[in-house]
Amino acid sequence: MTPPRKKKMNLKQRYALMTRGLDWETSYQKMDDVFPYDTFEGIKITDWSKWEDPFRLTMDAYWKYQGEKERKLYAVLDSFAQNNGQLGISDARYVNAIKLFLTGVTPLEYQAHRHFAHLGRHIRGVGPRVAAQMQSLDELRHAQTQIHTISHYNKYFDGFAEFPHMHDRVWYLSVPKSFFDDACTAGPFEFFTAISFAFEYVLTNLLFVPFMSGAAYNGDLATVTFGFSAQSDEARHMTLGIEVIKFMLEQHPDNLPIVQKWVDKWFWRGHKMLGLVAMMMDYMLPKRIMSWKEAWEIYFTEAGGALFEDLSRYGLRVPKYADIATEEAEHISHQNWAIFYQYTQAAGFHTWLPTDEEMAWLSEKYPNTFDKYYRPRFEMWREMEAKGERFYNNALPQLCQTCQIPMGYTEPGDPGKIGFRSTEYKGERYHFCSDGCKDIFENEPEKFAQAWLPVHQIFQGNCGGADLGDVLKWYHMDNGADNLDYSGSPDQQQWDAWQAARKKVAN
Amino acid sequence: MAGIVSITLQNNDEARPVIESILEDNPSANANYMPGAVKIDCPERLVVKAESVSERIGRDWDPQEIHLTIVSMGGSLDEDDDELVLSWGA
């Protein structure tokens, strides 16, 4: 017998058959026991089948494309290592940006792997669940490819070797860590809003596109390769983010105020955390391609503008304090670099003052702010350095209870004045850097009062001891190698020796 | 600048036929080159046609191959066997 001629299905039909319908309504156990976490936030979903899958990757296609990307990436990494690619970068100062990346970002990729597995298990709809599972795999990929790329730098430069240990302890690394802890301890829909939408869709372009392009410009072929390779997964992650937001807003009008509150919260939290990237771009790339302010204009003002205009049909508005964040884009990199310059005795990377040429670039890119507010301070510090009195601030800073960054940000509209906010909760006073961070606390005081604030912990004697040497030991920081100014560091000495040897060879 | 959609691709040998196809099939598209990548912006809607890419590479190009070279995007995406479309308001 000959079976009837087979019908050719299109991609959408095929994907639907291969994926949808795998799940079933359980009857031996209650659905609410099988999926205990997807209702407590108050998000109302009436029909999961309305979920639209933007990319329709079956697992075999996933393996095929991802396997191919990995083959290419590891070929580049092998060749980078074999050819001593670290000799080809623009300047060894650049490597410090990568140190911040490995200690600050890579452990978050791992957290994302875990929490997307959580969503991949606990969201009731099959469509978003499969997308979350693939993202869990992708995030593990990002963590591991970052480690494998940076593994080569670790062999030649300080500051990398203890990255997981440092991530759990060092003061400024609690900024990214608490950001992600906050998302993972929230409910699944808030996590989607925080990470898939606010972070992946609205903000990560700022990290991965201009910064990775900067890596290419600074001769770091390994980092740009993992960066763009990781970013190719990001297109899937971004579509998941936007689909989740639309889906929640379409499913029930009661969802709007909840989603808006999350969008406001996570935009502000993301903005504060990405201030670290602002500083990487404006101060840590020896060859610069784009200022933070320019990147903000392209990726937030322009791209975010189009996005929020599109979402306005659901009643969603631009995140609260977006105007303030845009104003801060002219300040944040300078303020952060100044913080790290002062406290680099307790940091796992080096800092330095910008050269004349670099200051001229900053003046040009920040005509409203750099010469007026920041150049004088850097020039004063330069004079101190010339006298052999490189400035280190030995007073421990006060941290914002929400974003955990030292209080170094200025008032909106008054860049001459440091902003402070505070509030009382259960008889205790809590301090904040901004209205945005204070609002977030006041919406969830019982959560944010729990924060493990590194400076408080040092004062309470929980970080190895009272003086700097004790704390550095507890951080596993090699005093004199991992920390302090770039000038005079072992990294610099080695780089200068390589450069001298190259000159000799070239002559 | 409302209504702009965009796609960012790696600027390498593999992506070049895709970039060329996009620029030809979307006359209002505008390419911004940066080290290692190219960001293509287009008002309202941008399409990547499998047929155009296939012609350039001399074999059938599956729109899912975009996963190998895409870096970022702006807009809502829809994908089928013949094309990828980025737009707003979908």
Added chain:
Amino acid sequence: MSIDIKTMNVEPKRHTFAHVARRLGSDAPASRYEEGVYDLQATTHFHYRPLWGPEHWHFDEGRTQIKMSDWYKFKDPRQYYYGTYTIARANMHQTTDRNFAFEEKREMLANIEPEWRQMIVNYLVPLRHYEWGANMNACSISDAGYGTAITSAAIFTAGDRLGIAQILSRIGISLGNGTGDLLDDAKAQWMDGEAWQGLRKCVEDSLVVKDWFEALVAQFLVMDGLIYPLVYNHFDSEGQKHGAAAISILCEFMVDWNTEHNRWVDAVIKVAAKESEENQALLSNWYGEWRDEIHKALQPLAAMVLGDCADSALADVKEQLDKRAGKLGLNL
């Protein structure tokens, strides 16, 4: 201008990360598996209790009763990190694609006896739902597990189970002449067919198990340990008598995958049992309870496919699994 790097001192300062060196006992060059897995998970100074379950931190050893002095003892014998994992699966699946093409070209499914065709819809295609249940358990383990060694291997397994569910779906679509009709029939079997209710109950019960290590034992050791040999060995052999050679070819992925998967599962169970008597007792207990339940649940399914030979096939797979569990250090 080329630079002769031999004349320069480009000796590395260290060969691997400090935490990896501590585990290896010296600063020796480490493998990509070791660097990509060891100590990647945060272990301390978490900031907030989860809103969805404040009794634990989001990464917390207390999510299972199993206790380990070091959660990185669960080294994956396959040494999979993401790159080696995806490349291995891409290669395996290339063979599967070729097998489907081969079958379609020769229209091999047409050789299957019509009654047995129906039997395949009744016994094989519904397993896509079983695989989906396994996918959920694998995700749970990746979510709730402790340490990257477990969580990375678990999410790879989740991907595997989705992939297998999709291969089974593809078989159903091929048998249904390119439509999803038989997938609907198979789902009706899973939901209401008498032969399946025992197993569906076991799967649903496993989905509400709170201890992730118990779920690992139930799903990967016991359920998979009984079902894979029963289906892909005993049921498949029966199919050979009815012209179903094509099915063996299309299921090759599952057979190869299972052999590999068992190596990882065995390593995990063995290490956990060896750690302490308390662990060994817990594991043995879980094993015994789940084995009896699942073994019983599989009887109507085996009877539907094998008729009179069902009991001996079930006795065989049980005996094999007991032997395997014994070797892993469990008390039966």
